Amino acid sequence: MADKRTSLLLPKKQGLTRRGALKGLGAAAGIMAAPGFVRYAQAQSSEPIRIGFQAHRTGIGAAYGRWYERVTTAAAAAINDAGGINGRPLEIVTEDDGTDPKRGAEVVEKFANQHKTDVVFGTLFSHVVVGSAPAAGELKIPYYVVSEGYHVASGNLNRYVFQPGITDVKAQVRAVGPWIADNLGKKITLVFPDYAFGHDHRDKFPEKYEAAGGKVVGLVPIPPTETSFTRYLPQIPSETEVIYHVMVGPGVLTFVKELGEFYGSSGPKLFGFLDSLEAVDIASPGLEFLEGSHFWEAMPRYLQPDASDAVKAYRAAVGVDDNGASVNDPKDVSTASHMFGCWETLHIIKHAMEAADYQGPADRAKLVEATEALTSFAAGAAHPQGDKVFNAKIHQSFGHQHISQVSGGKLNVVHTTSIEDGMYEAEADYTTMSL
Amino acid sequence: MMGLGNLTGRVLILHLAVVALLFALQFLLPAYHHGIMARILVLAVFAMGYNLLFGYTGLLSLGHAMFFSAGLYGAGLTVYHLDWGVPAAFAAGLASGLVLSTVVGFLALRTTGVAFLIVTMMFGQVAYLFTLYFGDWTRGEEGLTLSQAARQLGPLDLTDPTTRYFAALVLFTVVLFVTLALVRAPFGRVLIAIRENEERTRMLGYDTFRNKLGATIGSGVICAASGAAYVLLFGYFGSSFAAVQYSILPLLWVLVGGAATTLGPLLGTVLMFYLVDLSNDLLNSRFPDWDVSYLGIVGVALVLLILFFPKGLLGSVRDRWVRWLP
Numbered sequence: 001m002a003d004k005r006t007s008l009l010l011p012k013k014q015g016l017t018r019r020g021a022l023k024g025l026g027a028a029a030g031i032m033a034a035p036g037f038v039r040y041a042q043a044q045s046s047e048p049i050r051i052g053f054q055a056h057r058t059g060i061g062a063a064y065g066r067w068y069e070r071v072t073t074a075a076a077a078a079i080n081d082a083g084g085i086n087g088r089p090l091e092i093v094t095e096d097d098g099t100d101p102k103r104g105a106e107v108v109e110k111f112a113n114q115h116k117t118d119v120v121f122g123t124l125f126s127h128v129v130v131g132s133a134p135a136a137g138e139l140k141i142p143y144y145v146v147s148e149g150y151h152v153a154s155g156n157l158n159r160y161v162f163q164p165g166i167t168d169v170k171a172q173v174r175a176v177g178p179w180i181a182d183n184l185g186k187k188i189t190l191v192f193p194d195y196a197f198g199h200d201h202r203d204k205f206p207e208k209y210e211a212a213g214g215k216v217v218g219l220v221p222i223p224p225t226e227t228s229f230t231r232y233l234p235q236i237p238s239e240t241e242v243i244y245h246v247m248v249g250p251g252v253l254t255f256v257k258e259l260g261e262f263y264g265s266s267g268p269k270l271f272g273f274l275d276s277l278e279a280v281d282i283a284s285p286g287l288e289f290l291e292g293s294h295f296w297e298a299m300p301r302y303l304q305p306d307a308s309d310a311v312k313a314y315r316a317a318v319g320v321d322d323n324g325a326s327v328n329d330p331k332d333v334s335t336a337s338h339m340f341g342c343w344e345t346l347h348i349i350k351h352a353m354e355a356a357d358y359q360g361p362a363d364r365a366k367l368v369e370a371t372e373a374l375t376s377f378a379a380g381a382a383h384p385q386g387d388k389v390f391n392a393k394i395h396q397s398f399g400h401q402h403i404s405q406v407s408g409g410k411l412n413v414v415h416t417t418s419i420e421d422g423m424y425e426a427e428a429d430y431t432t433m434s435l
Numbered sequence: 436m437m438g439l440g441n442l443t444g445r446v447l448i449l450h451l452a453v454v455a456l457l458f459a460l461q462f463l464l465p466a467y468h469h470g471i472m473a474r475i476l477v478l479a480v481f482a483m484g485y486n487l488l489f490g491y492t493g494l495l496s497l498g499h500a501m502f503f504s505a506g507l508y509g510a511g512l513t514v515y516h517l518d519w520g521v522p523a524a525f526a527a528g529l530a531s532g533l534v535l536s537t538v539v540g541f542l543a544l545r546t547t548g549v550a551f552l553i554v555t556m557m558f559g560q561v562a563y564l565f566t567l568y569f570g571d572w573t574r575g576e577e578g579l580t581l582s583q584a585a586r587q588l589g590p591l592d593l594t595d596p597t598t599r600y601f602a603a604l605v606l607f608t609v610v611l612f613v614t615l616a617l618v619r620a621p622f623g624r625v626l627i628a629i630r631e632n633e634e635r636t637r638m639l640g641y642d643t644f645r646n647k648l649g650a651t652i653g654s655g656v657i658c659a660a661s662g663a664a665y666v667l668l669f670g671y672f673g674s675s676f677a678a679v680q681y682s683i684l685p686l687l688w689v690l691v692g693g694a695a696t697t698l699g700p701l702l703g704t705v706l707m708f709y710l711v712d713l714s715n716d717l718l719n720s721r722f723p724d725w726d727v728s729y730l731g732i733v734g735v736a737l738v739l740l741i742l743f744f745p746k747g748l749l750g751s752v753r754d755r756w757v758r759w760l761p
Contacts (some may be wrong), residue, residue, distance in 0.1 A: 003529050058728045096715055096729065101675055103711075110712075113467035126577045127673050134580050151577060158582075195567040196575035196672075224567055355505060398558035422694065 014285035015173045047360075048091035049084070049353065051076070051346070052111030054121040054132065059099030061125045061278040067219045068122055068146070069094065070168070071339045074317045075346040078381075079392050086358065094413055101131020108135040108143065118361060119349060124344055126151055126197070127259035133157040140435070142367055144349055148172075148275075150200055153396040155428020158433060162371055162395045165345030166338065167298065167388075169206045171422030175294050175401040176271075178207035179415055184294065185241025185267045189218030191232070191255075192246050198222075201246050201273075207212060208421075209241075222247070222255075229255045233262045245272045252276040253286055260289025269293065274404075274411075278335040281325075290406045294414070297402045298337040299385045300324075314343060314384035340385045347382035348374070364385075365435040371395075372431055389419055393426040443619075444621075446761050450615060453698060454608050460602050470596055471749040473714075475704050476603040477526035477664045478684075480610045482692070482700030484657030490695035491618055493630030495552050498559025500681035501539070504566065505531040508658030512572060514585050521588045523680035525663045532659020533652065535562075540651030544644060547633075556679065563677040578673020586667055599668050606664050607701075615644040615697050615761060617653065626650050626663055627695075691740060693749030697761045702748055710736055 041345065053072055056065030078091045084090055093115050097104040111117040112135075119142040126149035136143035137158035144162045145152065150170045152163040159219045180188065190205065192198030197400065198221065204217045218237045222229060229251075238242065247255050258268070270293035300307075301324035303315065318339070319327045326332035348371070356363060356370035372392040379387040388399040398419050404411040445743065457476070464472060481503050488494050495635045509531030513519040563588025567575045586593040593599055617623050625646050628636040637643050667671045675681070684707075685700075714729035714736075744751040753760040 058730060099741055101671060101673055105669060105671065106474065109470045111469055113465070113470060128576075129673045130578050130580060131673060131675075134583075134594075138583065138670075149577065158580075176683065194570075196570050196577040199570055199575075224565075225564070372530060432596075 008046050011247075028266070029328075037267075040359065046088070047425045048089045048114065049086075049358075050091050050093055050110075050117040051349070052115060052117035053092050053094045053122045054104060054107050054111075054120055054128070054435065055094050055095050055122065056099040056124060056128070057094075059097075064124050064338060065099070067279070067335045067339045068124060068342050071318045071342040072122055074319070075343040078317055079346060079350055083394065085353050087132035090346075090350075097123070097127060097128055097132075099125050101127045101216055103129040104132040105135040108132045109139065112136075112141045114140040116362070117141075117369070118353075118358070121345060121349065122146055124148075124338065129161070130157070131220035133161050136160045140364055141361075142364055143193045144345050146338070146345050148338060148341075153391075153394040153427070155394060155430065158414070159368060159430045159433040164348045164371065164374065164377075164388075164395070164397045165343075166341030166397065167399045167401070167422060168396055169200050170424060171396075172273075172298070172400050172401055173201055173205040173206045173295060174424060175417040175422035176206060176403060177207070177214070178212035178421070179403055179417065180242060180271055180294075181209050181212035181214035182246070183240065183415075184271060187217045188214060188242040188244050188271075189236045189240040189268075190216060190244045191219060191220045191222065191236070192244075194221035194223050198246065201244075217295050222251075227251060227254065228258065230258050230262065233259065242269045242271055243267070245276070247276045253280070253284065256289055257286040258404070263388070271295070272339050274298075277334050279329070280335060281333050282406060282411060288409075291409075293406055295404050295406070295411060296337075297404050297411060297413070298399075299340045300402055300404065300411065300413050301334065301336040301414070304413050308379070308384070310379065310381045310384045313381060314340070318343070343390075344377070344385060348377065351377075351382075368435060387419070391426055392431055393429040395430050398423050445759055446615070446619075449760075450611060450697070452693035453701070454604075454611070457604055457607070461597070461604070462664075469600060471605040472597070473600045473668065473706065474665075475708055476600075476701075477608040477661055477668060478688075479701040479704040480607055480664070481658050482685045482688040482704050483610050483614050484654045484661060485625075486689045486694060486696075486700050487614060487657065488650050488654035489686065490689055490699070491623060491630065491704070492626040492647060494647065494650070495686075496543075496555040497552050497679065497682045497686070498539070498555035498557070498562070499654075499658055499685055500679065501559045502532050502536055502561035502658035502675050503662040503665075503681060503685075504562060504677035505535045505655070505673045506659030506664075507565065507666045507676055508573065508662075509659065510663035511579065511581065511666040512675045514667070515579050518585070521586065521593065521667055523669060525660075526619065528659050528663025528666075529656055533661070534579070536652045536655020536659075537648075540655070544647050544651065556682070559677075559679060559682050563674060563679070566674040566677045573672075573674070575672040578671055578675070581666065581670045582670075585671070586670060593668055602668060603664065606660065610660065611697065611701075614657070618697065618760065622646070622649065634656070654702050663713075665689070687737075690747055691737070693747030693751070693753070696747070696749040698736045698755060699747055699749040707733075 055069050076092050080089050081367040095107045097107045108120055111120050119143045123145045125145050126147055129145045129147045130151050139161050145159050146166050148166050150168045152161055153168050160266045190202055191199050217239055220232055220235045272295050274295045274297050303322040320334050321327050324334050324336050352371040356366040358367050374390045375389045377383045386400040390397045402413045403415040404413045506528035510524040510528035513524045513527045516537050539558050546554050557688050566573050575656050583594045591598050625641050629643050688703035688707055689700055691706055693699030714732035
């Protein structure tokens with residue numbers, strides 16, 4: 001690795017004379033004797049770019065965290081193999097945040113003040129992101145999250161928080177609305193957990209669905225401590241043509257089973273968000289009721305026949321088989337619709353650092369501005385999920401969404417939305433905040 | 436036997452020395468530990484509030500996250516939605532804690548022992564669900580942040596690390612001396628008597644219900660002060676602070692440091708924080724390939740601690756060597 005770095009930094013061969021070489025050596029010796037130079041020289045040439053990876057190794061996010069860590073390691077290796085960032089290697093410094101917002105904020109402080117990382121990256125769970133954001137803003141350390149929540153785009157955080165590598169829930173639900181109205185049914189009932197995550201779906205889904213001629217005929221909020229759902233199912237109006245379900249945690253298996261038992265084989269059509277079933281095998285016992293139903297996916301879990309070379313290379317690098325499970329353990333199912341965000345975000349950090357000619361923590365403000373100067377990302381090796389448009393005002397990317405149907409215990413993509421399908425007007429402008 | 440005056444002098448000197456040490460740390464600690472110490476001081480206040488009810492009065496509650504959250508939300512929501520200034524928001528946090536602890540104390544103190552534990556846990560769970568249920572105002576589990584501009588106290592910027600440390604130290608010092616005065620006053624003696632034998636205390640003519648209610652309210656308000664300070668100094672409030680985990684944590688801090696000791700809560704909070712932090716560092720640096728969580732190391736350390744220091748660190752120190760420790 002050291003040899004590779006050195007070779008990358010050597011100037012191109014030019015006509016070299018003995019006199020020139022002596023002058024150069026003398027000048028270099030003089031500069032190097034000056035106090036403070038050694039560290040600066042090292043920072044310029046060989047010190048790695050240090051990325052603080054805020055990982056959910058324990059707590060409720062551990063299943064996601066495990067895959068986020070694998071993808072991050074793979075992405076860092078890919079970037080280093082291609083020459084690093086500005087010729088400097090990438091080093092991932094990992095700290096477990098316990099999927100806890102209090103610890104998350106402490107971890108951000110640790111990255112900034114103790115590990116002296118250049119940026120913080122990789123958080124998924126929205127409460128950890130929101131809990132950590134004030135620390136990132138106060139310490140003025142760029143914080144690139146891979147969270148999917150609307151919290152960044154809402155404008156409620158601060159100028160140092162970015163979500164450039166994954167789309168947010170508002171864009172996702174808007175993108176799929178018209179397709180559901182056109183293909184599954186015009187009368188829909190939303191079944192959602194009765195707290196912020198579910199409320200985002202409740203509040204942000206109807207606009208585009210109703211604009212396409214659909215109508216939300218029922219809302220069934222499920223209290224957060226509920227473990228059995230049978231008594232809520234009679235609340236679903238009989239005119240319902242489509243049930244939109246988004247549940248989190250282990251309750252989803254019970255929910256799907258009870259829904260199947262309630263309706264038998266003649267119920268409304270189902271449309272779900274794969275968040276419920278990330279890291280869960282679709283062929284698990286009890287999930288056979290899902291056969292024929294549709295799901296949103298950000299990135300297909302199962303290798304699709306038309307997959308690009310970039311997608312295949314990405315899957316090979318992170319170690320998933322054609323079914324989206326670990327190549328080492330077919331039961332270890334990936335979190336495909338989220339984890340690609342780590343891969344893409346690391347590449348975006350590289351892109352922004354190179355654009356800013358980033359040298360070290362003193363250039364963090366420049367890095368923020370360089371990230372804000374980004375406008376789009378082309379599909380390819382760095383962006384296997386697809387091309388994206390970045391809105392600097394709200395620090396949020398917009399991209400394609402997939403709708404997949406369960407068939408034979410697998411998910412097959414039946415529709416891919418355009419980027420425009422999910423776009424919305426910015427409701428904030430981080431770029432006007434001071435750095 | 437030594438005179439009371441002598442004892443008071445020693446005790447005062449010890450406590451002043453601890454405050455002086457904490458003051459000095461402001462100038463000595465590296466940036467990371469300096470920031471963390473400010474958090475620890477605020478959370479130690481939470482533990483001190485818990486200690487008043489658990490350590491001195493002998494009432495084991497598993498719902499104290501609700502008092503911390505009352506302060507957290509009382510201060511956080513008034514700043515976020517009503518644009519209140521820091522002093523008014525802090526007062527709102529204290530008032531929320533006062534009202535909640537009065538109501539909960541009045542109802543829960545009708546029970547004793549295990550029933551008290553369960554009733555407080557249930558109240559705590561209700562408070563937690565309230566924070567989720569009113570998600571339109573609280574954003575539930577996701578929570579809300581307070582901008583840096585909203586966290587100014589006159590000319591003082593509470594987001595500045597130095598100011599924040601001093602603010603935390605002032606709160607800690609005030610609560611430390613208030614609890615010291617409380618437990619050494621006749622009121623505190625009655626609480627200890629209730630802990631040792633409630634029937635006998637009642638026979639001596641004390642209204643034990645009123646004293647226990649007083650302890651619950653005092654404990655609730657101190658915990659609320661910690662919650663209010665936490666949101667105003669660190670800028671985030673969310674439902675996770677109201678979950679049962681945050682009722683267990685102060686119990687753990689107090690047990691580790693020493694129940695019914697004035698300085699035990701601080702020691703326990705510091706130890707527990709660094710146990711987690713250093714376990715993580717140890718695993719990252721020495722055993723990166725081990726599939727072991729830091730919780731494993733923390734668990735083993737706690738078992739050893741309880742085996743060798745059954746009354747917590749300062750409790751056991753008091754039993755064995757320093758009898759005058761308050």
